[in-house]
Amino acid sequence: NxxxxxxxxxxxxxxxxxxxxxxxxxxxxxxxxxxxxxxxxxxxxxxxxxxxxxxxxxxxxxxxxxxxxxxxxxxxxxxxxxxxxxxxxxxxxxxxxxxxxxxxxxxxxxxxxxxxxxxxxxxxxxxxxxxxxxxxxxxxxxxxxxxxYPRGGDEKGIDLPPLKNFEPGKFEVLKEGREGFIYATGKMVARAMILSEKMEKQGVHYGVVNGVFIKPVDHELIRSHLDKGYKIITLEDNMVHGGFGSMILESAMGHFMAGNVLTFGFRDQFVEQGSVEKLYEVHGLGYEELSNRILAFTGEKNE
The missing domain is CATH 3.40.50.970 (Thiamin diphosphate (ThDP)-binding fold, Pyr/PP domains)
Incomplete structure (x- = not known):
């Protein structure tokens, strides 16, 4: 249309x-x-x-x-x-x-x-x-x-006002964080917002960044967050290897701060048929597993 x-x-x-x-x-x-x-x-x-x-x-x-x-x-x-x-x-x-x-x-x-x-x-x-x-x-x-873009519509119950002005290499900060930020791209941004809300209930505050450009990434924002001691979590519906998370990691490596980045996506295997939410759970992208791994990563880094 x-x-x-x-x-x-x-x-x-x-x-x-x-x-x-x-x-x-x-x-x-x-x-x-x-x-x-x-x-x-x-x-x-x-x-x-x-x-x-x-x-x-x-x-x-x-x-x-x-x-x-x-x-x-x-x-x-x-x-x-x-x-x-x-x-x-x-x-x-x-x-x-x-x-x-x-x-x-x-x-x-x-x-x-x-x-x-x-x-x-x-x-x-x-x-x-x-x-x-x-x-x-x-x-x-x-x-x-x-x-x-994905098959189907938007995540139910999540209202995310659209960006109308785009500048290559510039991300959108949707929510500020205390411990760090979840950098997500595409439909995973809505998932990141839900995940952030779930972790807040456990006392951990992660902001959310819309990785609107996968290439080029927002090097300035990435380095600003790392310099301030924030952790960066990446979330994508692609293979981790070579995907959005890899682009963020490469940027962080150029700043000698890759240890503060944790990537989530699909690993080195083909994904079988099934409902989308069930497949997320099977492949480590369900809300509970994501939350637990991020909380563990945050605790380790804080120590």
Whole structure:
């Protein structure tokens, strides 16, 4: 719907999809702008290369792909889009756990293979309304951009006002902390807020930071928090290795303070099918285990 709205006022906007116009929410765009939606079939490599060509031709392409299918087009993302610094926006649907879509569709690898790619900016919204704002931002962003977002809607019972102004490399501090901060990205920001509230009841106060940019990260904020003696907990719905937590750790290592960072995400294994909340619990991201491990980490550091 947002892309339809934007396309009404910008005839350079086109959409590219690989056999999933309805699954990626582009059915309405296709109906209104049939000449501006390119469905290339099950050919993600071609989808990305076509988008690069459209960008070279002066168009503003949006490529909507599931996270698990984007890996097929990795070569094209690197060579056709990022090497040439083209203004292609990758809309990465189903990023994170997908629940009943099954083991093959769990979107937990995209950050790990995208973060090393030069010239690529990576964002994740903490809510569906913030996703809309990111799309508005993308319209004037002049370079390769990836926006990753989950299947489904927002976390129930959590109201997080969307950011409307984005500056690459700047995070959003949602809540101040006493012992430290939980740096979360995407839908895990809402989870971090709930986790923070649960730990407050146990006398430990962690603030929450919205890692709105996964690349580049907010080095200034990270180093400011570490210099003040705060602990940093990272929370993401991606593999820890190569993901958001790794980016924070690398920043902390540059400041010789990596020992005050604890990362949470998925470890080195494929994630089976199941409900999202159950899978979080099985893989160490349930509220109780997160709380216990953070409290232990805080106690160890305080000693």
């Amino acid at each position: 947002t892309l339809v709205e934007m396309a009404m006022n910008n005839n350079k906007i086109v959409a590219v999809v690989a056999a999933m116009p309805d699954g990626t929410g582009l059915g309405g765009f296709r109906d209104l702008y049939p000449d501006r939606l390119f469905d290339v079939g099950i050919a993600e490599q071609h989808a990305v290369t076509l988008s690069a060509g459209l960008a070279v031709g002066g168009m503003k392409p949006y490529v909507a792909l599931y996270s698990t299918f984007l890996q097929r087009a990795y070569d094209q993302v690197i060579h056709d889009v990022c090497l040439q610094k083209l203004p292609v926006t990758l809309c990465i649907d189903r990023a994170g756990l997908v629940g009943d879509d099954g083991e093959t569709h769990q979107g937990i690898l995209d950050l790990s293979f995208l973060t090393p790619v030069p010239n690529l900016t990576i964002m994740a919204p903490k809510s569906m309304e913030e996703l809309r704002q990111m799309l508005y931002f993308s319209e004037t962003f002049n370079g390769p951009l990836a926006i990753r």
